[in-house]
Amino acid sequence: MSGPNAPTGNRFSLHKRVLQRLLQRQLLAAIWCAMPYTVAAQAAEIAVLGDGIAQPLAEPGDARRGRALLLSRDPANCVLCHGLNDPAVRFSGNLAPPLDGAGSRLTAAQLRLRVADSSRLNPDTIMPAYFKTEGLREVASSYRGKPVLTPQQVEDLVVYLSTLR
Amino acid sequence: MMLMAAAFLLGAAACLAQAQQRNIALPELRSGSTYMSPDIKAMQDDTFANPAMLWVEKGAKLWNAATGASAQACASCHKDAAASMKGVAARHPAFDNKAGKLLNLEGRINQCRTARQGAPALAYESEELLALTAYVAHQSRGLPLNVAIHDGARPHFERGQVLYQRRMGQMNLACMHCHEWNAGKRLLAEPISQGHGNAYPAYRLEWQAAGSLHRRLRACYFGVRAEMPLPGAQDLLDLELYLGWRGQALLVETPGVRR
Numbered sequence: 001m002s003g004p005n006a007p008t009g010n011r012f013s014l015h016k017r018v019l020q021r022l023l024q025r026q027l028l029a030a031i032w033c034a035m036p037y038t039v040a041a042q043a044a045e046i047a048v049l050g051d052g053i054a055q056p057l058a059e060p061g062d063a064r065r066g067r068a069l070l071l072s073r074d075p076a077n078c079v080l081c082h083g084l085n086d087p088a089v090r091f092s093g094n095l096a097p098p099l100d101g102a103g104s105r106l107t108a109a110q111l112r113l114r115v116a117d118s119s120r121l122n123p124d125t126i127m128p129a130y131f132k133t134e135g136l137r138e139v140a141s142s143y144r145g146k147p148v149l150t151p152q153q154v155e156d157l158v159v160y161l162s163t164l165r
Numbered sequence: 166m167m168l169m170a171a172a173f174l175l176g177a178a179a180c181l182a183q184a185q186q187r188n189i190a191l192p193e194l195r196s197g198s199t200y201m202s203p204d205i206k207a208m209q210d211d212t213f214a215n216p217a218m219l220w221v222e223k224g225a226k227l228w229n230a231a232t233g234a235s236a237q238a239c240a241s242c243h244k245d246a247a248a249s250m251k252g253v254a255a256r257h258p259a260f261d262n263k264a265g266k267l268l269n270l271e272g273r274i275n276q277c278r279t280a281r282q283g284a285p286a287l288a289y290e291s292e293e294l295l296a297l298t299a300y301v302a303h304q305s306r307g308l309p310l311n312v313a314i315h316d317g318a319r320p321h322f323e324r325g326q327v328l329y330q331r332r333m334g335q336m337n338l339a340c341m342h343c344h345e346w347n348a349g350k351r352l353l354a355e356p357i358s359q360g361h362g363n364a365y366p367a368y369r370l371e372w373q374a375a376g377s378l379h380r381r382l383r384a385c386y387f388g389v390r391a392e393m394p395l396p397g398a399q400d401l402l403d404l405e406l407y408l409g410w411r412g413q414a415l416l417v418e419t420p421g422v423r424r
Contacts, residue, residue, distance in 0.1 A: 080352055081352070091354035092353065093351050093352045093353050095347050126347070128336040128338070129337065136333075136334070137332070138333040138334060138391045139335045140334065140392050143334075
């Protein structure tokens with residue numbers, strides 16, 4: 001129900017938006033603004049089963065991309081809170097458990113849910129949901145309606161986290 | 166008689182504020198400066214090394230400069246700030262019954278300018294307003310925070326508390342998640358303090374300038390990717406009042422130095 005197989009309803013509404021904007025002769029703005037809507041529509045559709053998301057959100061992830069993402073300041077910034085034993089990590093926060101061994105503790109499905117939306121497991125969590133758009137308030141306009149990560153980025157992280165054993 | 170009534174009212178106000186549940190008990194309160202590296206703390210404590218003292222000095226000049234239609238200086242009415250402004254910052258924000266609104270120190274200074282000096286209000290975060298605020302607040306250095314939560318202030322206090330505890334932004338975090346649940350821990354390399362306002366305006370190395378408490382709060386809003394209220398906005402004023410109550414009896418450190 002997610003990822004590349006987005007239901008036609010969303011595609012339709014996307015096209016409708018694009019058409020509307022075209023009518024306003026704002027082609028560039030239209031292409032730019034319409035993109036988040038597809039992602040946002042998908043973000044609402046993750047299928048949670050038990051304590052995981054079994055269904056991948058996109059194409060199989062890439063561990064190298066996942067590692068780079070995990071270390072990046074923007075958009076993921078996982079080391080803001082999590083420690084990780086990796087030569088590239090010079091500073092890391094200690095608000096959260098270290099990610100070392102995450103792949104031996106958790107299955108891909110479990111990792112996917114923890115990255116996508118930890119609040120489904122722990123309503124009091126301080127871990128941001130990286131693939132959720134609903135239920136948020138006062139989101140800065142440049143981020144509004146967009147999940148932090150794309151479906152592909154979530155998959156990249158899941159594959160990389162699985163290698164942490 | 167009048168005195169007794171006043172004492173009673175004060176006592177009642179203190180009780181009301183006390184009745185609110187404190188998430189950090191008074192003896193556990195710690196100023197932001199106690200979380201900083203020793204070199205930054207030393208910089209704050211040394212009047213000659215503290216870069217924010219430039220703003221205080223500029224504020225002293227403005228205090229004595231006649232301005233506006235009245236051609237009066239702050240000093241024309243208030244004389245020596247060391248005496249007349251002592252403790253003023255410690256009890257702000259305060260609800261002004263006549264104006265019918267909550268005023269922080271910046272707001273009070275601008276009220277004096279417009280109503281008494283006949284001068285235009287200074288823009289929030291302007292060098293002049295920062296300087297005057299830093300100068301006035303500096304006169305309370307070492308005095309305990311003591312804001313009053315009664316009458317008109319109460320709804321602002323309650324709103325401030327809601328804002329403090331409510332998740333916001335794309336990161337979906339509330340002030341309390343960092344400054345109460347995780348004070349003392351580290352966000353990347355940065356130690357998280359209890360988030361008090363007792364050192365503002367403060368010089369931040371990251372800004373390479375002095376800034377108001379509202380500017381600091383906006384940085385927290387930015388961090389959680391939330392829509393930032395403008396400096397001086399009601400939400401920030403209400404939060405400032407809540408912070409004042411929450412930091413009850415912490416000593417004013419203005420002007421602070423922060424990373």
